[in-house]
Amino acid sequence: MPDxxxxxxxxxxxxxxxxxxxxxxxxxxxxxxxxxxxxxxxxRPDGLLPVVTALREAxxxxxLDIGGTDHHPLSPRFEISYIFTAMPxxxxxxxxxxxxxxxxxxxxxxxxxxxxxxxxxELWPSADWPEREIFDLFGVHFAGHPDLRRLLNPxxxxxxxxxKDYPLRGLDRGFVPGGRGGAVPPVxxx
Amino acid sequence: MAVTQDQPFVLTKLDEFLKWAQSSAIWxxxxxxxxxxxxxxxxxxxxxxxxxxxxxVFRSSPRQSDLMIVSGRVSNKMAPVLRQLYEQMxxxxxxxxxxxxxxxxxxxxxxxxxPADTFLPIDIYVPGCPPSPDALxxxxxxxxxxxxxxxxxxxxxxxx
Amino acid sequence: xxxxxxxxVNNPDLTLSPGDDQDTxxxxxxxxxxxxxxxxxxxxxxxxxxxxxxxxxxxxxHTGIEKQAENLFWQQAITVVDRADYLAPLSxxxxxxxxxxxxxxxxxxxxxxxxxxRVMFTELTRIASHxxxxxxxxxxxxxxxxxxxxxxxxERILSIMEFVTGARMHQSWFRIxxxxxxxxxxxxxxxxxxxxxxxERLADMRAIVEKNVIIVDRLVGVGKISQQEAIDWGLTGPxxxxxxxxxxxxxxxxxxxxxxxxxxxPTQTAGDSYARFVVRLDEMSQxxxxxxxxxxxxxxxxxxxxxxxxxxxxxxxxxxxxxxxIHHFKLVxxxxxxxxxxxxxxxxxxxxxxxxxxxxxxxxxxxxVRWRPTSFYHTQALKRLGPGNLIADxxxxxxxxxxxxxxxDR
Numbered sequence: 001m002p003d004x005x006x007x008x009x010x011x012x013x014x015x016x017x018x019x020x021x022x023x024x025x026x027x028x029x030x031x032x033x034x035x036x037x038x039x040x041x042x043x044r045p046d047g048l049l050p051v052v053t054a055l056r057e058a059x060x061x062x063x064l065d066i067g068g069t070d071h072h073p074l075s076p077r078f079e080i081s082y083i084f085t086a087m088p089x090x091x092x093x094x095x096x097x098x099x100x101x102x103x104x105x106x107x108x109x110x111x112x113x114x115x116x117x118x119x120x121x122e123l124w125p126s127a128d129w130p131e132r133e134i135f136d137l138f139g140v141h142f143a144g145h146p147d148l149r150r151l152l153n154p155x156x157x158x159x160x161x162x163x164k165d166y167p168l169r170g171l172d173r174g175f176v177p178g179g180r181g182g183a184v185p186p187v188x189x190x
Numbered sequence: 191m192a193v194t195q196d197q198p199f200v201l202t203k204l205d206e207f208l209k210w211a212q213s214s215a216i217w218x219x220x221x222x223x224x225x226x227x228x229x230x231x232x233x234x235x236x237x238x239x240x241x242x243x244x245x246x247v248f249r250s251s252p253r254q255s256d257l258m259i260v261s262g263r264v265s266n267k268m269a270p271v272l273r274q275l276y277e278q279m280x281x282x283x284x285x286x287x288x289x290x291x292x293x294x295x296x297x298x299x300x301x302x303x304x305p306a307d308t309f310l311p312i313d314i315y316v317p318g319c320p321p322s323p324d325a326l327x328x329x330x331x332x333x334x335x336x337x338x339x340x341x342x343x344x345x346x347x348x349x350x
Numbered sequence: 351x352x353x354x355x356x357x358x359v360n361n362p363d364l365t366l367s368p369g370d371d372q373d374t375x376x377x378x379x380x381x382x383x384x385x386x387x388x389x390x391x392x393x394x395x396x397x398x399x400x401x402x403x404x405x406x407x408x409x410x411x412h413t414g415i416e417k418q419a420e421n422l423f424w425q426q427a428i429t430v431v432d433r434a435d436y437l438a439p440l441s442x443x444x445x446x447x448x449x450x451x452x453x454x455x456x457x458x459x460x461x462x463x464x465x466x467x468r469v470m471f472t473e474l475t476r477i478a479s480h481x482x483x484x485x486x487x488x489x490x491x492x493x494x495x496x497x498x499x500x501x502x503x504x505e506r507i508l509s510i511m512e513f514v515t516g517a518r519m520h521q522s523w524f525r526i527x528x529x530x531x532x533x534x535x536x537x538x539x540x541x542x543x544x545x546x547x548x549x550e551r552l553a554d555m556r557a558i559v560e561k562n563v564i565i566v567d568r569l570v571g572v573g574k575i576s577q578q579e580a581i582d583w584g585l586t587g588p589x590x591x592x593x594x595x596x597x598x599x600x601x602x603x604x605x606x607x608x609x610x611x612x613x614x615x616p617t618q619t620a621g622d623s624y625a626r627f628v629v630r631l632d633e634m635s636q637x638x639x640x641x642x643x644x645x646x647x648x649x650x651x652x653x654x655x656x657x658x659x660x661x662x663x664x665x666x667x668x669x670x671x672x673x674x675x676i677h678h679f680k681l682v683x684x685x686x687x688x689x690x691x692x693x694x695x696x697x698x699x700x701x702x703x704x705x706x707x708x709x710x711x712x713x714x715x716x717x718x719v720r721w722r723p724t725s726f727y728h729t730q731a732l733k734r735l736g737p738g739n740l741i742a743d744x745x746x747x748x749x750x751x752x753x754x755x756x757x758x759d760r
Binding site: 153 | 302
Binding site: 035036037038061062063064065067068069070071081083087088089090091094098099100101103105124125126128129130150151152153154161162168 | 408409412414416417418421452577578581582583584586594595596597598601602603619692693694695703705707709717718720722726727730731733734759760
């Protein structure tokens, strides 16, 4: 498993990275943990931008994923998880040098009632769609996002499906003629 | 098709000819939604070869196709699109609902998936997840029998 | 530095707004279109045939798999997880099963036979998926005959899958604790037959396409992306390896004993569609190498762990042991509990890094199964790759990114 003495592409040993991020987070820091898969830091949304900037300085340049979780009925209920990898550039064709790359996870816990998180879309173009998806499925707003609208569900969909208080079968089960965006029941001639 | 008393001989023969022509060259539309689409592509592969039935020409344009094979799960956003495509197809047209998801919702009993028969008239339902290409070819054969016989009831009557 | 999104949005040339230039056309390509590889709509702003901006619109296959998985037992969720990236179902289940096994703490106990079979079948799935890619991509470019070669070979693989697991696609064969069922008699002969046939067939297919002047003309220089941009847009897998970074999850974060197998990670440096093309062709050869090594190893032994609280007992035992009957009943009616925790598990699917961030709340159903969808990021990259190309080139680019919309929309 990862060797803290010579991590590839990361300019400081991993424990220093966590310490540096804790400092960058300041008051929004909640806790940090070293899980089996990677280190993680839990924080509030206001500390996200400084922490992410610090992460980028440390060499974590590849945003792998932004995901959402709803922990209802626990509080804080929404968790937005960011997973980063430190990807080296240049001629990296020798896979023996790309072993055990470092990863890092941030878990951001916004407000329960009106969840707002700053957007990563300015820093990484790849963050555009995951944030739209989290807005679509959880209702978390991303402040500063250029085009925050639904991604996977139809534009006029009501409710946020992946929240725990949204029923599995949806709010309006049952066929409604003329509903569902214009799909109409079949009329069979002859 | 039996000669009935109130239909002249020539028109009956013409009718038979038309039904033979329609059933021998059913052109499906490239309506591939999900996993079933891969099995639908496999029916033109060398092993299952629908070219022998005249059905290997998948037309992309609904205006040029006879058969819509709803191959895959139908989500809320896609349902109106499917309805519009169905309305764009010229008569005579048929619809095969391929797979469990298109027929009844399948494995997915949730807010996002709707069965195809809530907004399309379906001629043949094919069970399976995904149905093997053999099953789809069987459905195609069944459709051909239906076309030649005139209707589903006629097929059942003939096979009773 | 990467291009900030606001720079793109504020650029009037790249913003879709109707009617401000009489010569441009706004065209909706899809969602029913032969060459979008599934249900994708790309809103194109065109000047003649030149794409000025391409805005992909997804969600036409949104199935609610993640929500469905939260309402099924841990073992049952394997069935819905299979159906996301439907060209590589075993990769999906491998990722999920590894995550669940880690949360349960049994990932060190999986028997060697199960691990070898998992690798063997995941690599078979990789070849099967790449064959579909090859057939459909070349079909988009107009080369129809290679489709038949590729699908004929794929039929052999699917026959083996059906022989072992009972299903051609969506096998649901990897289970938490090992495999669903052991391989039947006659499997090794069929595997040897495949291993003997495949290299020659792959060589035939490569001879048709790899140096083909039309394929080269249509793909070289099309959809070029630099390393920094590939990282900014979240690309992994063949699109990233085509820019010169040999990032492969099997090497970077090994699972299932991949560190003990001898294989190369094919890489190119050009970063265009042709580079991605060659990378995937080379990956098929490497996958064959791994399959050969698994065949040579092929240990005996059980295929499931020996814990009746997680894995049901064999059916023969249920008939004469009360305890086995009770275990079976408990597992079928209420599943097993997975300790609280969360993990991000990634595997190298044929498309790239496919990951799952699985959260368990200690119950018998997953609390949250967050997909890290590979094709999602690759489809998003069309916003960057589309502009500046002809429509025909856009079709080639979509094919070279190889998106699967079950993975994008879930």
